[in-house]
Amino acid sequence: MAETSVLSGATRTPPGLLSRFFGIVTAPRTTYESVVAHPRWLGMLVLTTLIVAAGTTLPMTTAAGREALLDKQVQQMEAFGMTVNGEMYQQMRGRIGLAPYTTAGGIIVVSPVILVILAGILFAVFTAGMGGTASFKQVFAVVVHAGVISALGQVFTGALNYLQGTIASATNLAVLLPMLAEESFPGRLAGLIDLFLIWWVFVLAIGVAVLYRRRTQPIAVSLFGVYAVIAIAAAAVMSAFGGSK
Secondary structure, rough: HHHHHHHHHHHHHOHHHHHHHHHHHHHHHHHHHHHHHOOOOOOHHHHOOOOHHHHHHHHOOOOOHHHHHHHHHHHHHHHHOOOHHHHHHHHHHHHHHHHHHHHHHHHHHHHHHHHHHHHHHHHHHHHOOOOOOOOOHHHHHHHHHHHHHHHHHHHHHHHHHHOOOOOOOOHHHHHHHHOOOOOOOHHHHOOOEHHHHHHHHHHHHHHHHHOOOOHHHHHHHHHHHHHHHHHHHHHHHHHHHHOOO
């Protein structure tokens, strides 16, 4: 059944960029069938990367946002056991005005590299390791299109932070569980579990399932397992070096 649907997608006219963008949200499986049949990725990569860059840097265009960013940078450094003295703080403050430009540039440069690495891992596991027949181009197209969810998440968070003059995630579990102490292990772990990231993992699992003609559930469970391990390890490291309450 999956093979028939994917092959039939190759005979239809491939949807345009915006159709694929909204299709990932409204009908991810159908959209991925077209992506697999016609693995175009450049336009979607440019669009989603620019949206993420704009959403991330938007709050930094305000004075309140830049102050919030500076405080967040200090908190992150201290969470990993670093001590920020007065001289370091002044140096960081002196560079904070450049944050919108350096952040946007970093996202534009680094994001494609991260996607290539992720696609390479999935290709190695499912094609090389498990005998799948998908090409790297198809895998990369699937990964790039999952980035639509990341773009939407950043638009939501960026707009909210801009209005509030903050730099924070508005969609992680720590926001929904304010009773958890921020510097405790449960609090740090909750802060690393983001609702949009969960959505992204699920959509990516759908894309991989369509591509390799496998069931979505086992792939989703595996990807969520990896996410959980990374989040737990990161929270443990921050608690160990930053102390916990």
